[in-house]
Amino acid sequence: MAETTFWFEGQDIRAKEGQSLAAALTEAGHRAFRQTAKDAHRGIFCGMGVCQDCLVTVDGMPNQRACMTLAQEGMEVARQVALPEFGDASDTISGNALHLAPDVLVVGGGAGGLSAAIAAAQAGASVAILDERKVAGGQYYKQAADGSILDNQQADGARLLAEAKESGAEIISGVELWGAFDGLLFLGQHESTPVIAQPKTAIIATGAYERPVTVPGWTLPGVMTTGAAQTLWRSYQTLPGKRIAVCGSGPLNVQVALELAKGGAQIVYIAERAPRAITQPMTALSMALADPKLATQGLGMLAGLRARGVPVRYRSELVHIEQKDDALSATFRKPSGHEDTVTIDALCMNAGFEPQNEILRLLGAKMHYDPAMGHLRCQKSQTMQTSVDGLYAIGDCTGLGGAPAARIEGEIAGRHAASAAGHSKADNLTRAHRTLARHRAFQSKLWQLYDIAPSDTAPLPDTTLICRCEELTLGDVRQGLGDRPSHIGTLKRATRVGMGRCQGRYCGPVAARMIAEATGKPIEDLSFFAPRVPIKPVAISSILAAQEALDDGD
Amino acid sequence: MTAIDALVVGGGVTGTAAALALAERGARVTILDAGTNAGSNTNAGSLHVQMQSRFMRLYPDQVPNVEAALPFYREATEEWVRLDRELGGIDLLQNGGLMLAESDDQLAFLEMKVARETAKGLAVEILDRTALNRVAPWLGPQIVGAELCREEGKLNPLLANAKLGARAAAAGVTRHTARIDTLEQTSSGVTAIAGQEHYQADQVIVAAAWGSGRLAMPFGLAIPSKSEPLHMNITESGAPQISHLVQHAERSITLKQFGSGQIVIGGGWPAHDLGETQPPTIALNSLLGNVALAARIVPGIGKLRIIRTWAGMNTTTDGASVIGRLPSADRVIMALPGDAGYTLGPLVGRIAAEMALDMKPSMDVKLFAPDRFAA
Numbered sequence: 001m002a003e004t005t006f007w008f009e010g011q012d013i014r015a016k017e018g019q020s021l022a023a024a025l026t027e028a029g030h031r032a033f034r035q036t037a038k039d040a041h042r043g044i045f046c047g048m049g050v051c052q053d054c055l056v057t058v059d060g061m062p063n064q065r066a067c068m069t070l071a072q073e074g075m076e077v078a079r080q081v082a083l084p085e086f087g088d089a090s091d092t093i094s095g096n097a098l099h100l101a102p103d104v105l106v107v108g109g110g111a112g113g114l115s116a117a118i119a120a121a122q123a124g125a126s127v128a129i130l131d132e133r134k135v136a137g138g139q140y141y142k143q144a145a146d147g148s149i150l151d152n153q154q155a156d157g158a159r160l161l162a163e164a165k166e167s168g169a170e171i172i173s174g175v176e177l178w179g180a181f182d183g184l185l186f187l188g189q190h191e192s193t194p195v196i197a198q199p200k201t202a203i204i205a206t207g208a209y210e211r212p213v214t215v216p217g218w219t220l221p222g223v224m225t226t227g228a229a230q231t232l233w234r235s236y237q238t239l240p241g242k243r244i245a246v247c248g249s250g251p252l253n254v255q256v257a258l259e260l261a262k263g264g265a266q267i268v269y270i271a272e273r274a275p276r277a278i279t280q281p282m283t284a285l286s287m288a289l290a291d292p293k294l295a296t297q298g299l300g301m302l303a304g305l306r307a308r309g310v311p312v313r314y315r316s317e318l319v320h321i322e323q324k325d326d327a328l329s330a331t332f333r334k335p336s337g338h339e340d341t342v343t344i345d346a347l348c349m350n351a352g353f354e355p356q357n358e359i360l361r362l363l364g365a366k367m368h369y370d371p372a373m374g375h376l377r378c379q380k381s382q383t384m385q386t387s388v389d390g391l392y393a394i395g396d397c398t399g400l401g402g403a404p405a406a407r408i409e410g411e412i413a414g415r416h417a418a419s420a421a422g423h424s425k426a427d428n429l430t431r432a433h434r435t436l437a438r439h440r441a442f443q444s445k446l447w448q449l450y451d452i453a454p455s456d457t458a459p460l461p462d463t464t465l466i467c468r469c470e471e472l473t474l475g476d477v478r479q480g481l482g483d484r485p486s487h488i489g490t491l492k493r494a495t496r497v498g499m500g501r502c503q504g505r506y507c508g509p510v511a512a513r514m515i516a517e518a519t520g521k522p523i524e525d526l527s528f529f530a531p532r533v534p535i536k537p538v539a540i541s542s543i544l545a546a547q548e549a550l551d552d553g554d
Numbered sequence: 555m556t557a558i559d560a561l562v563v564g565g566g567v568t569g570t571a572a573a574l575a576l577a578e579r580g581a582r583v584t585i586l587d588a589g590t591n592a593g594s595n596t597n598a599g600s601l602h603v604q605m606q607s608r609f610m611r612l613y614p615d616q617v618p619n620v621e622a623a624l625p626f627y628r629e630a631t632e633e634w635v636r637l638d639r640e641l642g643g644i645d646l647l648q649n650g651g652l653m654l655a656e657s658d659d660q661l662a663f664l665e666m667k668v669a670r671e672t673a674k675g676l677a678v679e680i681l682d683r684t685a686l687n688r689v690a691p692w693l694g695p696q697i698v699g700a701e702l703c704r705e706e707g708k709l710n711p712l713l714a715n716a717k718l719g720a721r722a723a724a725a726g727v728t729r730h731t732a733r734i735d736t737l738e739q740t741s742s743g744v745t746a747i748a749g750q751e752h753y754q755a756d757q758v759i760v761a762a763a764w765g766s767g768r769l770a771m772p773f774g775l776a777i778p779s780k781s782e783p784l785h786m787n788i789t790e791s792g793a794p795q796i797s798h799l800v801q802h803a804e805r806s807i808t809l810k811q812f813g814s815g816q817i818v819i820g821g822g823w824p825a826h827d828l829g830e831t832q833p834p835t836i837a838l839n840s841l842l843g844n845v846a847l848a849a850r851i852v853p854g855i856g857k858l859r860i861i862r863t864w865a866g867m868n869t870t871t872d873g874a875s876v877i878g879r880l881p882s883a884d885r886v887i888m889a890l891p892g893d894a895g896y897t898l899g900p901l902v903g904r905i906a907a908e909m910a911l912d913m914k915p916s917m918d919v920k921l922f923a924p925d926r927f928a929a
Contacts, residue, residue, distance in 0.1 A: 037791070037814075061857055063790060083793040083815045086692060086854030181838050486589075486731075493595060493712055501790055501861050532863050533836055537790060541856035544849040547842035 006075035008056075015071035016236065018134070018145030022047070022054050022066035023236035025077075031221035033066050034080040038471050043221030044240075045468075047228025048139065049132055049176075050209045050356075052501035052537065053219070053468060055080040060087060063501075063537075067228070070134055097194040097549030098172070102128040103421035104414065105186065105199035107359060109171060110138015111157075112395030112406030112413075113205035114164040119414025120203075121167035124423040127414075128197065129164070130175040130188065135235070137161055139207055139227055140403035142234040150234060150259075160407075178538035179546075180359045184390055187546050189538065194546040201390045201417040204360055205410065208353035208396035211374075211454065212506065213248050216464050217321030218349070222328050226350035230256045233263050241345025245269040245330050247318040248351035249450045251298055254312065256348060258304045268342045270305070271316035271332045273351070274451040287445035290438060294404075313340075321347060352452030354509055355397045361531035363388050369523045372447070373400050374454035375509065376525060382433070383426070384413035392417050400447075405439035408432050454513055467507035469500020477511060485518035488529060501537050504529040559755040560910055561586060561746050563734050563769065566594030567896055568889050569761035570718050570727075571637075571903030572910075576759075577725035579911055585722075586746060586753060588733035590831055591781065593763050593867040593895055598786055598818045599711040600799050600808050601634060602894040603627045604651060604671055604678060604703035607663075608806045608822045609873070609893055616873025620893065622921060623874050624674040626901070627894065629917055631705050633901040637714070641721060644714040645813045651706025651799035652681075652690060654851060655699050660803040664701040677704040692795055692854045706799045708810045711896065718900075734762075737769055739883040759906045761889040763869040765830075766876070773883045775927040777876055779890060782868040783825035783834035785844055789858040791815030796852070807847050817855055819848045825865030834865035869895055875902055877922040878909065888924045 002017040008025060015024035022044045025033065032041035034055045042053040047067050054066040056077050062084035066077075104120040106113045109131030121127045129136065137143035141157020149155050164171060175195055179187035184202050188195040210225040212218055222241065226248065229240040233256075244265050246257045249272055261267045277284045288295035305312065315335040322329045324343060331341045352374065360378050361367065365386035367376040377399030384392045392413040395406030412433070415426035457464075462475030472495055480495035488511055491497055497511050498504030504511075512527040521527075560576050562569045565587030573583045605624070610617050631648065638646035655661040664680060671678045681689070682699045690700075723729070732748035737758060746753040760766050764781035771777075796811040801821065808821035823840035841863060849856050869890070875898060876890040889906035891898035905915045 062792075063859060083791050084857075085793045086795055087857045179838070179841075185838070489595075494716055496712070499862065501859075503861065530833065533841060534860055534863070537859035537861045539857060539859050540789065540845055540849045543842060543845040543860065544856065547846035550842065 004071055004073040006071050006073065006077055008077045009079055016146065019071050019236045019238070020067055021056060021058070021069045021071050021077060023232050023238040024071045025066060026232060026240060027238045032079070033221070035082060036471055037082040040219065040471065041221050042219060044224050044228050044232075045219075046209055046225050047231045048209060049536070050502065050505055051468065057084065067231075068132070097196050097545070098190055100128050100195065100197040101199060102126045102170075103200050103423065104417045105130070105197050105202045106169070106205060107177060107186070107202065108138065108205035108207055108397070109133070109136030109173070110205060110207050110395065110406065111140050111160070111403040112410040113138065113203070114160045115407040115410030116203045116205060116394060116414035116417070117164050117169035118167045119411045120418040121169045123415055123418035123426070125418035125421050127167070127169035128199070129169055129171045130177060130186075130195070130197070131171065131173050132176060134174050136164070136171055136173055142231060144237070145235050154234065176536055176538070177359070178534040178536050178542075180362050180533070180535065182363065189542045194542065194549050196546065196549060200421040201392065203384075203392040203394060203410070203413045203417055204397055205394050205406070206356040206359060206397040208355050208400060209505065210350045211352040211354055211452070211509070213318045213349040213351050214457070214460070214464060214466065214510065215318050215320050216461060219465050219468055220321055220323055220328060222345060223321055223347045223349065226253050226256045226348040229260065229346065229348045233259055237263075239263055239265045240348070242266060243268050243327075243344040244346045244348060245271070245342055245344045246348045247271040247332065248349045249273040249452050250350055250352065251446070251450070252350050253348070254298070254301050254305065257310065258301050261305065261308050261310060267305070267308070267310045268344050269330070269332060269340065270310060270312045271318060272312050272314050273317055274314065274449060276314045277449045280449060283445050283448045287442060287449065290442035290445060294442060318349065351455065353396060353400050354505065355399055357397050358531055358535045360386060360391070360393055360397065361525070362533065362535065363391055365391060365393065367525040369527075370399055372453065374452070374513075375399065376528070383416035384409055385416065390420065400443075402439065402443050405436060405443060408436040408439060412436070454509065457510060457514060466510055467497045467500060469502050470496045472497050472507070477514060481514065481518050485515055488512055488515055488527060491515060492529065498529050559743075561744070561753055561755040561758040562761055563746060563758060564761035564763060564765070565729055566592050566761065566763060567715065567718065567899035568763075568891060568903040569759070570722050571900040572759045572761055572889055572907045573727040574718065574722040574725055575904045575907035576910060577722065577727045579907075581911070583727045584753065584755070585727060585729045586732045586734055586748070587729065588765065589731045590733075591833060591867050593869060594711070594715055594899070596786070596864060596866040597711045597896040598808070598820050598866065599709045599714070599896070600810060601631050601648070601707040601709065602651070602897045603631055603676060603705040604653065604701065605667060606894070607653060607801065607803050611804070613870070613873060619873035621670060621674065624671060624676060626875070626917065627897065628676060628705055630898045630901040631707065633904065634709060634897070637718070637900055638709065641714070641717040644717060645710035646707060647709070647797065648705065648707035649797040650702050650704045651801060653701040653703070653801045653803055654693065654697050655803045656696050657698065661699045664699070664803050668701055671703070678702065690796070690798060692852055694851050694853050697851065701803075708799050708812070710812060734769065736772060737886055739885050744885045757885045757887065757910050759887045759889050759910060761903060761906070763890065763895060764867070766888060766890045770880065770888065770924065770927070773880045773886065774929055775880060775924055776929055777888070777890070777924065777927045778871055780870050781827065782870050783827050783865045784820060784868050785823040785825045785836060785840035785863065786818065786820040786866050787841070787845055787860050787863050788819075789817040789855065790861050792817065792855070792858050795854075800851070802847070802851065805847055807844065807851070809848050809852060817858065819844055820866060834867070836863050836865065868893070875919070875922040876924050876927070877902055877905055877919045878924050881925045881928060
């Protein structure tokens with residue numbers, strides 16, 4: 001395999017072709033990428049461009065996400081300081097803008113997005129897919145940077161991706177969208193080029209990010225979401241560490257634990273918050289009946305872990321994590337109340353998912369709160385259209401539903417969006433709707449077996465960090481709520497919670513729930529931070545380039 | 555002096571300062587705040603003293619009023635300096651404000667402005683490019699000179715609002731969320747009516763910014779208080795380099811760096827007004843125009859990322875404050891800063907409180923009397 005060499009803090013680091021900086025640095029044993037304003041260290045956390053904690057300076061450009069940046073020959077990479085110097089005149093953004101005006105714009109190249117693009121293209125529509133990552137496939141089908149195939153799941157994804165390419169849909173990878181405006185105008189950045197998209201219809205398929213286990217120590221380098229660890233392994237054949245613990249709730253944890261174990265990691269501990277599935281035999285049975293294949297796969301994974309001597313501790317929870325020399329010390333509480341402490345190199349956590357619904361909320365698509373999942377669901381019709389004309393939404397960004405459902409929703413949305421843009425009628429979808437109903441039945445039973453309702457913050461100590469970016473503790477937020485808790489905007493101004501780079505993606509849901517609890521008011525769309533541009537932080541030079549490009553176009 | 559019962563309509567910086575001043579002198583005070591689209595909550599903490607070119611361009615007929623009020627602006631920044639001390643620090647820095655010129659015409663305009671402002675006692679001067687290089691080397695190469703106003707500065711509005719509010723609460727000021735429909739003066743006092751709720755007091759101070767005109771209307775005054783939602787941007791943190799408040803001689807912009815290292819960009823680009831009860835939303839052209847202008851005058855910030863935008867809520871009148879008792883209802887006292895409401899707010903609030911207490915106002919504000927709006 002081809003290799004490149006880059007520099008990190010004056011040390012040369014070898015990277016595999018296509019490897020992210022985050023993966024290459026992890027492989028070289030580096031965990032701390034960024035130093036915060038309060039002198040704490042941070043490293044990879046979400047692994048998917050959301051948390052803004054793995055920031056490094058690359059060739060003089062500050063605040064680049066190591067997880068989203070490809071390692072390239074000769075790059076000068078430095079640990080990110082809290083207050084970078086300004087540069088000279090900005091020379092970072094140049095070139096002509098990429099103007100797109102397809103019949104159907106698909107945002108997100110995962111299971112749902114690819115399937116939507118295929119369906120729309122086959123119906124005769126011109127289609128463009130914008131995907132954040134260097135290689136499309138999304139979180140479920142996570143493709144390897146070097147194109148190798150690890151298992152059936154990756155092979156399925158590779159087939160879907162190939163089909164999307166053959167369909168005539170234009171796949172543009174590495175696009176960060178930062179703006180969405182009425183009348184369907186999307187602004188983004190592709191490497192050093194502004195992207196301006198004015199489609200007839202848009203299908204939002206931006207997926208979800210992971211809900212963490214918020215306990216003292218969850219921001220330490222080496223603590224990451226289960227999905228981040230999976231990306232390291234599946235995309236870059238990099239293990240997050242040698243000794244690993246996994247915690248939270250849901251099938252992803254078990255799957256990734258097994259993948260990492262097969263890859264040579266030592267899985268020291270798996271803590272699952274829910275009871276063993278066998279304690280709910282009827283639910284388990286009806287789940288198995290809804291999709292015997294997936295249910296069998298799940299059982300196979302547990303058997304695989306058992307065969308490797310990795311037990312899953314049910315009804316067990318992470319209590320806290322501490323730095324111990326070069327390692328992490330994680331403490332778990334068992335149902336008996338007894339605690340286990342393990343020494344590990346990496347801790348993976350997933351306690352559910354939060355939809356990436358920023359674009360939808362920004363464009364005014366109606367939402368409602370799903371208390372079982374603890375997140376907003378986007379209202380959509382049978383055609384997958386949202387309450388906004390011409391705006392369709394599919395998959396996990398509309399509320400968790402899983403990749404198989406997202407694929408079918410994509411097919412339905414793709415056909416309807418193409419039809420709305422003047423192409424062939426969206427008929428013969430009866431079978432798709434039937435399949436979708438089956439997937440949804442499976443999902444609803446599946447999640448009853450786990451415990452992904454957001455956990456109560458009440459038992460957590462005041463010292464627990466809640467806002468990663470602004471480094472605010474639970475104590476700060478509790479104090480900010482005061483005697484007369486009112487609204488999340490008031491709390492934000494009082495404490496700065498949600499004012500940082502991740503734009504409230506991790507603290508926002510927690511703050512919304514704390515306010516709902518304190519005020520006795522139900523959670524709804526307005527309970528969360530008001531959606532605003534930029535959807536993701538965007539360089540000033542990039543906005544300048546977009547302004548120039550739009551000026552030229554007028 | 556006897557203790558009075560006073561209501562203050564509007565819980566922003568003006569109303570809170572008024573309530574605090576009253577409570578500190580023994581009055582029992584209640585703030586009634588509508589809880590929507592408050593200017594103080596969305597303000598970015600610029601302390602303005604020199605005449606804002608944006609304002610001079612947009613409202614030329616109001617310039618004489620602004621000019622006459624210049625000493626008032628200077629006094630208002632002194633009020634903030636005092637508050638900074640009393641509240642235990644609100645990140646106030648009075649490092650001066652630069653108004654940039656990109657052409658000789660613009661510089662000539664600034665020279666004229668400097669002459670007018672000097673006549674009013676402001677500490678202003680013109681800096682040529684060489685002088686600018688010493689204090690602001692980060693400016694773009696096209697900047698030919700600037701007006702420096704030494705009294706200008708910046709503060710952290712989140713901190714200031716929180717500390718001022720806490721100080722008022724500690725002084726006994728109570729606060730209710732209520733949108734006042736109308737005020738009525740009776741023989742024994744005033745009543746503020748919010749739906750079914752009636753609040754009564756001896757006097758009321760109206761510090762309701764863009765909502766003030768509506769409350770004064772039934773008393774025969776046509777105060778043109780208008781809401782003006784304005785676009786704002788903030789970046790992630792960078793090393794502290796920009797110590798001045800930066801403006802432009804011809805174009806709409808304010809740019810400054812907070813103590814956190816974050817750069818705030820605003821200065822009068824419009825946001826979409828969605829009415830009284832919904833917050834305004836962001837306009838694409840304002841975002842693009844405002845940020846692009848910032849990138850051109852301070853090119854070094856190009857690598858920093860914008861992490862948030864929001865709409866601030868400015869209130870305009872006729873260019874001057876409205877302070878004093880209503881001619882037809884002497885228990886109703888207006889406390890409306892007019893333009894640059896956040897800068898003027900604490901001073902306007904304190905003077906209104908002094909009037910409510912029948913004290914001699916610490917500044918002569920006859921110029922700002924409400925009777926100029928009598929129909």
